[in-house]
Amino acid sequence: MTTNQPPTVEERLSRLEILFSNVGETVLAQNDTIAAIGARVDQTTQNVNAQSATIDVLVANIQQLTENVAAVNLHSRFISRASSTRQATSCYRPSKLQQTNPTNF
Secondary structure (H helix, E strand, O other): OOOOOOOOHHHHHHHHHHHHHHHHHHHHHHHHHHHHHHHHHHHHHHHHHHHHHHHHHHHHHHHHHHHHHHHHHHHHHHHHHHHHHHHHHHHOOOOOOOOOOHHHO
16 A cells, blocks of 8 residues: 555544544543532632621621720710719819808808
């Protein structure tokens, strides 16, 4: 057989079988890779959902703490004003020494 002659039908079929076999192996390998990637995506989704739930709890805690701080600040201002008012009114009260007794004149 010379090199210029076309391949026989059997040779061509043999090459096609090899090509189909190689393609099939590649597809199977890629299917396994795709399945592994899909499993990783599922795991990542679960992790993100868990983190999202944790973040929601943290946000709720921060909101509660913010409300608590606001309430404490309001209470502190009220106490401070009440104390200032008491001090201011006590400044206008004469001391016992300054009070005059009309019977001592």
